Amino acid sequence: MIEIENVTKIYPGRRGMFGEQPPVTALSDVSLSVRPGESFGLVGESGSGKTTLTRCILRLEAPTSGRIRFDGHDFATLSPAALRAMRARIQIVFQDPFASLNPRMSVHDIVTEPMLIHRATLGLNPRAQTERAAELLDLVGLGPQYLHRYPHEFSGGQRQRICIARALAPNPAMVLLDEPTSALDVSVQAQVLNLLGDLQTRLGLTYLFISHDLGVIRYVCDRMALILRGRIVEQGETQAVFETPSSDYARMLISAMPEVAFD
Amino acid sequence: MTDIPAPPIVQESARSLSMRRALFRFRQSHLSMLGAALVILVLVIAVLGPWIAPYPDHVAGGVDTANRFKPPSWGNPFGTNELGQDVLSLVLAGTRVSVLAGLGVVVIGTLVGTLAGAVAGFAGGWWDEILMRISDLKLTVPGLILAMAVAAALGPGIVNMVIAISLSWWPGYARLVRGEVLAKKEEVFVTAARAIGASPARILFRHILPNIVSPIVVKMSLDMGFAILTVASLGFIGIGVRPPTPEWGTLLSVSRSYMPDFWWTAMFPGLAMFVAIFGFNLLGDGLRDVLDPRARR
Numbered sequence: 001m002i003e004i005e006n007v008t009k010i011y012p013g014r015r016g017m018f019g020e021q022p023p024v025t026a027l028s029d030v031s032l033s034v035r036p037g038e039s040f041g042l043v044g045e046s047g048s049g050k051t052t053l054t055r056c057i058l059r060l061e062a063p064t065s066g067r068i069r070f071d072g073h074d075f076a077t078l079s080p081a082a083l084r085a086m087r088a089r090i091q092i093v094f095q096d097p098f099a100s101l102n103p104r105m106s107v108h109d110i111v112t113e114p115m116l117i118h119r120a121t122l123g124l125n126p127r128a129q130t131e132r133a134a135e136l137l138d139l140v141g142l143g144p145q146y147l148h149r150y151p152h153e154f155s156g157g158q159r160q161r162i163c164i165a166r167a168l169a170p171n172p173a174m175v176l177l178d179e180p181t182s183a184l185d186v187s188v189q190a191q192v193l194n195l196l197g198d199l200q201t202r203l204g205l206t207y208l209f210i211s212h213d214l215g216v217i218r219y220v221c222d223r224m225a226l227i228l229r230g231r232i233v234e235q236g237e238t239q240a241v242f243e244t245p246s247s248d249y250a251r252m253l254i255s256a257m258p259e260v261a262f263d
Numbered sequence: 264m265t266d267i268p269a270p271p272i273v274q275e276s277a278r279s280l281s282m283r284r285a286l287f288r289f290r291q292s293h294l295s296m297l298g299a300a301l302v303i304l305v306l307v308i309a310v311l312g313p314w315i316a317p318y319p320d321h322v323a324g325g326v327d328t329a330n331r332f333k334p335p336s337w338g339n340p341f342g343t344n345e346l347g348q349d350v351l352s353l354v355l356a357g358t359r360v361s362v363l364a365g366l367g368v369v370v371i372g373t374l375v376g377t378l379a380g381a382v383a384g385f386a387g388g389w390w391d392e393i394l395m396r397i398s399d400l401k402l403t404v405p406g407l408i409l410a411m412a413v414a415a416a417l418g419p420g421i422v423n424m425v426i427a428i429s430l431s432w433w434p435g436y437a438r439l440v441r442g443e444v445l446a447k448k449e450e451v452f453v454t455a456a457r458a459i460g461a462s463p464a465r466i467l468f469r470h471i472l473p474n475i476v477s478p479i480v481v482k483m484s485l486d487m488g489f490a491i492l493t494v495a496s497l498g499f500i501g502i503g504v505r506p507p508t509p510e511w512g513t514l515l516s517v518s519r520s521y522m523p524d525f526w527w528t529a530m531f532p533g534l535a536m537f538v539a540i541f542g543f544n545l546l547g548d549g550l551r552d553v554l555d556p557r558a559r560r
Contacts, residue, residue: 058458087460099451104473113469114459163455170459 001036001174001206002057002090007066009052009230026052027063027230034174039200039207041221041238043214043253049230050210054176057208058092059083071173088118088170095179097159101151107162108133108147114169122170136165141195157188161195168199174206181216193220214257218242226250285553295549301542308355309362316352322509332525342527344518350528354535357509362539364425364503365490369483371429372490376436377472377479383437384444385467395441398434406431407496414502424503428493432486439482443475450474477551484547488540495536511536 007030013023027049034040044050055061057068059075067074070090078086091114094100101110111133115124124132134144140161151159160180167175177196181189193216199205211217217224218238225235226249234247245251289295308315316322327347335342341350383394401409406428413427447453448471456470495512497503504510511532518528 060454060457084460084462087458092455092458094451094455096451100455102452102456102470102474104476105469113456113461117460117462117465166455166459 001034001071002208003033003067003069004053004057005031005067005069007031007053007056007063007068009049009056009061010064025230027056030066030227030230030232032225032232032235034206034208035223036173036206037200037204038223039209039221041217041224042208042210042227043212043217043224044227045212047229048227050212050227051178052230053227054092054178054208054210057176058087058090085118085121088114088121089172090174090176091167091170091172092176092178093160093163093167093180096183097156097163098183100163101159103151105150106147107137107149107151110151110162111136111147111165111169114166118170132169133165136168137162139168139199140165141191155188156184157192160184160188160192164192164195164199168203172205174208177207177209179211180209182211182213189216196220214253226253289549289553292549292552294545295552298542298545298547298549301538302546305358305362305539305542308358310359312355312358316349316355318349318352321348321352322356332521332528335527341531342525344514344528345521345525350514350531353509353514354511354531357511357514357532358535358539360421360504360508360510361491361494361512361536364421364428364494365487367425368428368432368490368494369486371425372432372486373436373479373483375429376433377440379433380437380440380442381444381467381472384441385448385463385471391441394437398437401431401434404431407493410493410497411500411502414497419502421504424494424497428490428497432490435486436479436482439478440475443478444471447471447474480550481547484543484550487543487547491536491539 007027008025009027011024011026014021030049030053032040032042042050042053052061056063057070059068062076067076069075070086073082073086075083075086105113108130112129115122115129115132119129130147134147137144137146142158142161142165146154146158151162154162160183164180180196181192184192196207197220200207207220209217209221221238223236224238224241226233226241226247228249234241234245234250241250242254245254289299313319313322318325321327325348327343330339330343330347331345333339333343333347339349339351341354344350344353379394379398383391409431410424410427413430414424417423417427444467453466453470456466461470491511494503495510495515498510498512499516501516504513514532515529515536518525518532521528
């Protein structure tokens with residue numbers, strides 16, 4: 001589904017009046033691949049390069065070197081129009097549901113916007129878009145009666161559901177989940193995780209699940225990778241990583257996990 | 264999930280519903296309604312002024328020296344001036360020049376300034392440098408002096424005066440809009456829009472600009488007052504509109520030497536300015552409350 005090959009991202013340093021800032025290597029030689037239909041977990045602490053990787057995957061930034069291929073297409077070689085069409089296939093849910101919705105747009109406008117942008121590929125007229133928006137709201141557990149509300153009228157969990165509905169709007173094959181539950185209450189976290197699991201089975205989605213919460217990763221993901229200061233230090237089946245970690249970092253993280261029974 | 268009671272399912276489009284809600288919220292506030300009423304009144308007078316004036320020949324420049332400096336009475340509710348002209352007629356007729364010129368200045372200034380500021384903030388790089396240095400240059404010259412110079416160069420006339428004032432007016436908007444655009448550009452919802460595949464134009468006009476409408480509206484409402492005053496100032500110093508074309512600033516300027524004995528000659532043009540500026544400010548506040556869903560009371 002997506003192949004990330006030897007991706008390196010270096011932010012150039014800056015020469016200012018008061019000395020130099022050295023260049024920052026956010027990602028170095030990262031390679032991983034996500035298979036269709038699976039949930040791939042990416043775990044790392046703050047500043048480890050998780051978010052930089054999502055920005056490179058979405059082509060919001062260009063990697064310094066290396067290749068990212070989605071369905072065999074290298075984003076770097078696509079024309080702007082082809083890249084835009086490609087963006088329908090890969091969507092993202094951000095960490096902060098309070099910042100990631102435009103406060104001036106109604107839920108209807110937020111959810112139909114991807115359909116409007118990709119109407120050439122999706123072929124939906126305005127009426128069909130509104131109907132699909134209502135269906136999507138149903139799908140994420142909000143009713144169509146919320147279509148004409150504005151984001152500030154919703155709680156965090158509800159907003160995250162709106163973000164998920166927006167991500168699903170253009171019929172993506174893959175969804176990047178950038179810490180989708182870490183800004184939510186624990187009780188709401190479980191609801192959203194269950195919703196995500198549900199949607200994956202029903203729609204056959206592929207997830208790249210980014211988190212710093214090992215418990216969440218263990219609960220959700222089939223395979224996982226550990227990232228530390230821009231390098232992948234461990235990669236494998238989730239169960240294998242948890243049972244027989246091969247790197248010191250993995251052992252340290254797993255031993256630091258609070259014991260919680262998942263059933 | 265249960266904290267919001269489910270509203271009834273509506274068949275209306277999202278846009279017409281939100282418009283209706285906005286109107287409803289606007290009408291909840293008495294001050295906003297007063298502001299809107301004053302602005303409508305002023306605009307109606309601006310359009311109809313010369314025709315509803317009781318003494319149209321005075322508006323055209325006719326004098327009646329037998330009736331100089333008559334205090335307010337039933338025949339002349341605002342009294343008469345040093346030429347025996349009916350002050351009410353002059354104030355009514357002067358509304359058009361003052362208000363429409365002020366409106367023209369603010370609208371042109373906002374359009375040009377918003378466009379320049381949005382392009383500078385959004386595109387960055389050389390565009391930013393070029394546009395902002397031009398606006399810095401404008402800001403180094405006092406606005407009134409620049410307007411005077413331009414008005415003198417272009418020659419007298421209301422349109423030329425509006426152009427002259429607008430030239431010194433847009434940099435304020437450009438700087439405001441640029442700052443707001445720079446701040447909004449980093450918001451997550453803008454990143455989200457880029458990830459969806461939205462074009463730069465769509466991001467700018469659909470995501471960034473609607474979110475900075477309120478500071479622009481507030482500035483416009485405040486500026487409307489300043490613009491009317493600037494138009495009046497140019498009239499006052501004799502560069503803008505000249506008698507006999509009635510205009511509030513000119514009327515005030517002529518009558519200042521007759522204070523305080525013939526107070527009505529200055530009082531009523533000043534009062535007209537006050538009402539217009541007050542109305543625009545109230546309207547601006549009301550619009551901000553409606554346009555910004557978060558600042559709602």
